[in-house]
Amino acid sequence: MTTSRTVSPAPAGRTPRRRRGRRLVLGTPLPPWPVQAAKALVLGIFCALVIAPFVAIVSTSIAPRDQISRAGGLVLWPDAVNVDAYRSILSGGVVTQAALISVGVTLVGTAISLFTSCLLAYGLSRPGSFGSRGMLLVVLFSMLFSAGIIPTYLLVRGLGLIDTLWALILPTMISGFNVVVLRSFFMNIPAELLESARIDGAGEWRIFSGIVIPLSKAVLAVIGLFYAVSYWNAYFNALIYLNDSGLWPLQLVLRTYVINETALSNTDLSVAENLPAQPSLQMAILVVSLVPILILYPFLQRHFAKGMMIGAVKG
Structure with a gap:
């Protein structure tokens, strides 16, 4: 006597866990x-x-x-x-001074760049703003063409910025790409929210500072990271605009003593005792130049993926 065995079908909408001896992950078979x-x-x-x-x-x-x-x-x-190499370069001298200058330029430059870029992007994102279309074309034009080194140098010299730290900030204060990204984000903020604020009597500055900026933390974190990395790693502006070595940022010191392999002396480091080996000093300078960005990035990483998708094509 044979007994028939009924096999119940798998519930609809559920993918079997195994098929032909191969496990599935999200419905896709794993490779061998x-x-x-x-x-x-x-x-x-x-x-x-x-x-x-x-x-x-x-x-x-x-x-x-x-x-x-x-x-x-x-x-x-x-x-x-x-750790004698770190003790030597951080005890004073050209490396310590350059590190402090780089930190100051990065903090001040990032704050100014974020503030001005947000103002420009918000103005370009509001429909009906006076001159917004022409200014948007100027921003887009700056992404494709630049004035060149010589005209820029003549402008910086004409403004009296040679041998000043402002020469490291003002020429690169606004990035066209960052402005476009901020504008795309601001345009995605519901217009009804802004209109309700206007009905309640809020002005443009109140709307910008009290509504738009608090809603833009993710994109501001990403754009701030872009600006901070740009200011921290910049050396070319310092190379052509700063003749005084006392104003050199850390990256120009890195280029001078590591890439060009110029030997560091006791006078450069304000150290009286014998210096460690030159390769050890050079690598210590390189590590000091990398550490701030490595420390900063993990705190902004959770905003990075979201901010990078701003303006992307949505399905």
Whole structure:
């Protein structure tokens, strides 16, 4: 006597967990394990290629002098931790002064750039604003064409900005790309919300500062990061506008003493005792120039993905 067995069908709308011995993830079958292993191997190689130089830089900056001499320069893993290089460059002198200048220029420049870019973008986003169409064309034109080095230098010199820190801020104060991104975000704010504020008696400045800016934290974090990285990494403006080495930012010092391999002396670092090895000093300067951005980015990372999608095509 045979017993029939009834197999109940899978509920509608539910994807089976297994099919032909292969697990499914979100309805898509996983590739065979050799393919997954090959992908992991390739990804691991690329990660190692990215991480290894950074590890070598940090290791060289804290490695003892004799190990650096034996290695002939870069050290992949130090035998002991020696922070004399950081103590030397941060005890005073050209590196400490340049770091303070870079921090000041970055903070002041980012604040001014964000404020002016938001004002311009908000004006361009409001329909019916006087001259908004012509100004938008000017902003777009600046993204495609630039005046060139010589006319810009003549303008900066005519304004009396040579050998001043304002020469590092004002020529790059507003970025056309950032203004376009901010304008796209401001245009997506519901017009009904702004109109209700106007009915309640709020002026444009009140609407801008009390409604638009609080709703734009994500895009402001991203644009602020763009401006901060730009000011922190800028060296070319300092190279052509600053003749006084006492006003050099950290990136120009980095270019002079690391890329051009100019030797640091006791006078440059205001240190009386013997200096650590030059490769250790150079790598320590490089680490100091990288640390602020590495510290800042994790706090803004949660806003980064959302802010980068501003103005994207939506389905």
